[in-house]
Amino acid sequence: MATVIELPLETYAGPVEPDWCPGCGDFGVLKAIKMAAGRLGVAPKDLVIVSGIGCSSNLPGFIHTYGVHSLHGRAVAVASGIKLGNHDLKVVITGGDGDGYGIGVGHFIHAMRRNLDLTYVVMDNEIYGLTTGQASPTTMRDIRTKSTPRGCAETPINPLMLAVSSGATYIARGFSGEPNHMAELIAGGIAHRGFALIDVFSPCVTYNKVNTYPWFKQRVYKLEQDKGYDPHNVHQVLERAMEWGDRIPIGLFYKADQPTYEDSEPALKIGPLAHQPLGLDGTTFDAFVEEFY
Amino acid sequence: MATVIELPLETYAGPVEPDWCPGCGDFGVLKAIKMAAGRLGVAPKDLVIVSGIGCSSNLPGFIHTYGVHSLHGRAVAVASGIKLGNHDLKVVITGGDGDGYGIGVGHFIHAMRRNLDLTYVVMDNEIYGLTTGQASPTTMRDIRTKSTPRGCAETPINPLMLAVSSGATYIARGFSGEPNHMAELIAGGIAHRGFALIDVFSPCVTYNKVNTYPWFKQRVYKLEQDKGYDPHNVHQVLERAMEWGDRIPIGLFYKADQPTYEDSEPALKIGPLAHQPLGLDGTTFDAFVEEFY
Amino acid sequence: MNEITVGIGGAAGDGMDKTGDALAKTCARVGLHLFAYNSYQSVIRGGHIWLRVRIGQEKVRSHGDTLHAVIALNQDAVERHAPEVSPGGVVIFNADKFHCDIALLPDNVVTVPLPVSSLTKTFGKTLPVMQNTVALGALLFLLGLDSGVCAQVLDETFRHKGRDVVDLNVKLLMAGYDHAKANFVPLGTEWTFSGTRRPFLTGNEAISLGAVTAGCKFYSAYPMTPASAILHWMVSHAEKSGVVVKQCEDELAVVNMAIGAGYAGVRAMCGTSGGGFALMTEAIGMAGMIEAPVVVVEVQRGGPSTGIPTKTEQGDLNQVFGASQGDYPRAIIAPVDVEDCFRSTVEAFNLSEKYQMPVILISDLLLSEHPETIEPGALTREVPIERGEIVRGWNGDGKFKRYAFTRDGISPRALPGTEGTLHVAATDDHDEEGILISDVFTSPPIRRKIQEKRMKKMTLVLAELPPPELEGLQDADVTLIGWGSTKGVIQEAAEQLAAKGIRVNRLHFKYIHPFHTKEALEILRRCKRTICVEVNYTAQFARHLRAETGYSVHDSILKYDGEPFEPHHITEEALAILEGRPRSLDVTEAESREMAYHYIRTHLGESARPASVRRVEANGYGEPVWVLDIVTRDTGAKTGELTIGVETGSTYNWQPVNP
């Protein structure tokens, strides 16, 4: 690998100020992504940030890279197409818990099975922010929201367990209150070959009055501080992924080396699809036509 | 509970012969469902079987009960509506691995979170049967199918782990080669209050030349035979759910008592929605209108 | 003057909704009519919100053309809206925080700067949003409205927060009221307070109330502007009305669950906007095929795609008409105003059950989110409930045929749980008993007959829907045509045109499918000149009308910038059309200011604003080019010049004064 030339944060300064509420956890994520890209020295032109729809999904507009602000729940699919179209690009997906674990959970699970080289940062605020405060798939039981005035009656999604079950090869959790730590995790995910999930506790200061900064601050601890923790051991990973309540782990949960989907594609061996000449050579074309005789 | 009056298999004899290929695993599932309903004494009129689209999803047409043969991937959602509409009915969902774990995986996961009182029997043949043999989400790595001529490059879905992760309260696996055992599992699922998943190895004799009857016969063993196995212990459950290869467990993996979604709904306390009179009483209506003044 | 429009401008989070609400309730209780429209953005805090409340002695059907009073809650609102106030009007703001450059004021418009902190200094700790209440008090005086009624409204609004909060708010209100009384003259409104209390509600609220009144017991949804308010209403009234309200994982689940509930015998509804509806179409076809009743509400917003999510449009007609593959029975109804939302929802349930098919209610952001007063009697519990025949058992005389071929195409419906009527409802095509004709036992003649059976139902549906009617003069020179939510604004435009001596009438469509081709054509043939007014780019309804009747309207008036029509837009365009003046797509001076605001906020920040605008020579192809002086907000010093329209439309060049 070539030596990395780190890039300063301003490299990625976006065209407009974020439209998030003051104090929104997403500011921390934006910063951490910039830090991660900078540390890895990824040029803005080589980075595509793909999002869905939601407060969190507005992120591509606030950073100086390529971006697709796609449809609610479809970011992972769009990003997969981009990656397969040009695998020289670094493709980072950003979005919310509703976007990724609610409407988009099918793409999420199937993308992990594929182990495409994508980095997925989910700004998990346990609420639907942009639509003004309904329950999300990570909303905890009994929490009252605009759509659950009697308390949420569903078990929250456990994204980390889903990720382990479905074949993601890099699984981490960050917290907006720890942007430096998060930046490390995101950088690790981008550098990792394969599907990387970074679930981030990114508090919604406007609509989630339960899972606030203090709530998380009191509870989170870093896996890295536990010397016995082995992110290659699935059993340990599952154990920690189930931990919730007074103590909630953040950090790198799991990492595995597996071939990526791109590795399996013969068409990608000679370079990105987007750079290949169009059309068929005469021999191939003639051979194809001959099959019809 | 009232004493159960068992019903004979013929109670459920369908109007037409199944259209499955001779030897298809789905015959065993059809029989097991009839046996399970019969053992529980569920009257045909009180049973609704909801399916998606696929060979396996043709099942409701071959049994004498109510049925909805819905859309590819949507059976779980349709069934959820039926159950909420009339929770006096027993609602069983049947379908294929493509239907349930592919296009339908989002509904699958979210329905489990809800713990609605539904029984979901997935005829898992590791292939798309009706569309003539493409890879399914449970197709094993490297298997060649019509759509993966160089071998499947994706990690198969682990439905049992997804179920544990997502809050299903009854999780089992059957095998078409063991219809009696399967019938027990299905009966257990129907009797269980909450979401029950019964994943069934149901070989496709036409398109899946790998995961055949003999292939499974050689590998499956019954969890029930392992005295040390505790279906209430999540760690053990996950351990077994990950077991795949020379030995593959079938049987009851997990069972938990949790309130159902129906329990949480005040509107259902007085009986099924479908039986309630329409409209509002005068006091309620007037109070609602008064809010607009 | 017995009609007034008040504008309240600020940012999201400034608490404008409460202020607007208090004003509106005050008016509605004393017997005035109201129509409010809130222009907002897809942002939780910040942005620019612009609420207009039109108050009238008589019924008002749009937010109107004229702005009489502005309450500006931030500096942006002062600058952007002061220039829009009509002579005799006022601009009210908190003088402690904001100022109004005199140059912005049109002739005969005065400012009402409120010294909020000095007025409230004896009240103890106050919050920034309390400036709103002071301003509201001042406004009440200026409009000649009763502060006592408003105090009562505030009491009800804040009661749950305790006596102290109520008292504080009433004091704030009176401080503003008294200050205005002491220092300003009223605007000269002449009200006769009939005292008739009227309900004041949005289209979404009317749909929700209509649903539960009609016996809706199941509502599923996934949040989506501008349909979310139905979800919120339903869930907050669920327990009392015995409705199961389910927020689902996505719109696919939403519609499939509702269909499941409908099949089980429950009146079920679901709601969404265009993007969510796109995900529902496959299942709507399923409902048509298995003949299950379901009501789907599609509240349109600005498209395409995510588009302008908090803005209005009537751009989803093509989508709703084209929903799902193949031909299947269904109805599409576009309610025409808030009151009609209530009625149409009841009707939708009846049609969906009688004809065992999906019914789509197509509304839009304007209709669904704007509140207006309606007549007290319009909301009634006594609505017709027609379910069609439901077989409650089967005597075994022959096999039960769920999809029996009947003369009218309506087959006997039976619900799961019923003895003797067992069957499978299949999306694969099937015979009368429900047995598939798609697999082993394929049968072209049965397929032909069952497709005819299903579609036959449409004849009856059409026969029971009221045909369109020409409103106004029977021999007018011009007919304004519209559909759905624009009925009121078109009516007001027609009145304006009539006042200008134009002989105009109106033809408005509510039933989109099935369509009264014969009746519509009879009317259209008698029309001399038709202009179709709609809120989209391609004139989707004019196309639909042509598709259904072969009749081509002479002209269209289209709007697709996200904001709803004001009557004058229609009036002016209609006059231009009648006078043969071509529609220009050039950027106007006012538009260039708005574009400049966008450029400033995205590139220059909050501290600048556009000042004077001048037109320079046109660009290469005859379009105007505008040059705007950009000045600092505080000193008014010029910071540069912005050129707009260099290339067609908005291309801007920015030339700072001292580069």
Place this chain on the structure above:
Amino acid sequence: MNEITVGIGGAAGDGMDKTGDALAKTCARVGLHLFAYNSYQSVIRGGHIWLRVRIGQEKVRSHGDTLHAVIALNQDAVERHAPEVSPGGVVIFNADKFHCDIALLPDNVVTVPLPVSSLTKTFGKTLPVMQNTVALGALLFLLGLDSGVCAQVLDETFRHKGRDVVDLNVKLLMAGYDHAKANFVPLGTEWTFSGTRRPFLTGNEAISLGAVTAGCKFYSAYPMTPASAILHWMVSHAEKSGVVVKQCEDELAVVNMAIGAGYAGVRAMCGTSGGGFALMTEAIGMAGMIEAPVVVVEVQRGGPSTGIPTKTEQGDLNQVFGASQGDYPRAIIAPVDVEDCFRSTVEAFNLSEKYQMPVILISDLLLSEHPETIEPGALTREVPIERGEIVRGWNGDGKFKRYAFTRDGISPRALPGTEGTLHVAATDDHDEEGILISDVFTSPPIRRKIQEKRMKKMTLVLAELPPPELEGLQDADVTLIGWGSTKGVIQEAAEQLAAKGIRVNRLHFKYIHPFHTKEALEILRRCKRTICVEVNYTAQFARHLRAETGYSVHDSILKYDGEPFEPHHITEEALAILEGRPRSLDVTEAESREMAYHYIRTHLGESARPASVRRVEANGYGEPVWVLDIVTRDTGAKTGELTIGVETGSTYNWQPVNP
């Protein structure tokens, strides 16, 4: 006779495809033309499959009207198709297993019972499917075709299974050939073998080849009949053509991935049928909004909903036109025959990239799945590849504006990875740079201008598409109108009508959107009487035509039973229309037989069949009622009577002989 139609009937799993293929290749290699159509069911084994292969000296454009020879591979096929053979024809079957009741045979039709086991007893172990090859041999002789060419085809087909299999098959072929030669007279075909080898392929294959020839590098799909064959072709040719073929988890992923790849600069396509397309619509609107190229193939099948999945229809026009909310630029192209599938796919890629928008190819089961011979030169590698301008870097002179307002609406496209052209492609509406105008910085004038910019592209698109043309007489009395796949069959019907002295011409539409309103109207105004022919219930294209032009066709000929038109259907209905005979929806005698088959198979099992049919008095509302004798298959003994049509259509009563 220089035109023959052969029918091969059996069940799924009977190996008919191989037999049909060998016959077809044989003909195509000696210079004959072919058109084959396979009628099958949604079942993996069993059901009733009915393959027709029409062979002609000249180009044949449908599977024709007349059946000359049947190869029956099971008893069902004998019974169902023997009655359909025209005088002079033959019914070939394995006499060891099946028999043909003489009463079923029309005059002058003979049976060719093959003593398969005695013919093949010296060949060692044979399999049941080998009866097919024997029958094929017999057929070749009867049709005057060369067994040597066919032997060569079998050689190529079975080579991968080893020499022994090839030899066995050739022996089987010759056994049948020689047996027929010894015992039967040929049908009297008069061929001139031009020797021109012609490719023989389906619409799906032509689309696939067209795609890779045009430079398609990404194809995503989710299996769905009748589009799956594109997936299968693409994936099996992926490595050689350097295409990434991705089977996804659902159609939502399919289309979103394709759009992602298109955005990244790859020519990307995806394909599905109606139900899958319903799931794709939201994203198609996204492609319109972010201006990303993508080609979507929609292969229609019988709807609504899951419908009749293996049957054809042109019923998804409404859905395709109405895809997604709001107004956005796009094109819809309906290829008219197999050759055109190749051409249209290339065109679709060019349009999608030049105009940066989604292009939808709308095909149907008939077109996509039927194979026909086309001229050798029609498939060429030299196709135009027009990508439109792609910015390969930016000099920094001003900010790069991805969505710049330009005169023609086409903005500079830049691909991710390019230096200096960074931007966000957003589905929220945006300004020229891509900055949102939906949240903080809302701007009605920018919204207006950018919507106009996007839609402007449509003018150019239309200008480059060839307008529709009137084919045939310029002053005909009748014009047959159609769209998409029906071009060939309409042409043949027109020839039949002309032969009957009707002065007829044709107007066929391939470009559905944008539409050549002016040119179409010019033609239509000159037409005296128009009849629109289409394969759906509600005449969707006639409605589309009226929507686009205001022109209402005089009559429609519609078919919606799942089977494609045969020329005589059109000819007969057109004659009826011209003679003023009303279309009857009554069940015909032939239909009553088909309905009886369905009843027998679902309720009585395999051992019965319908025998004589008689018409009894009509039911209450003037429709015929048919009574069919049902007999046992082996003895012919009557087992009961089935009454069809008691209530409107198919209601049946079953009266067993000995109850």
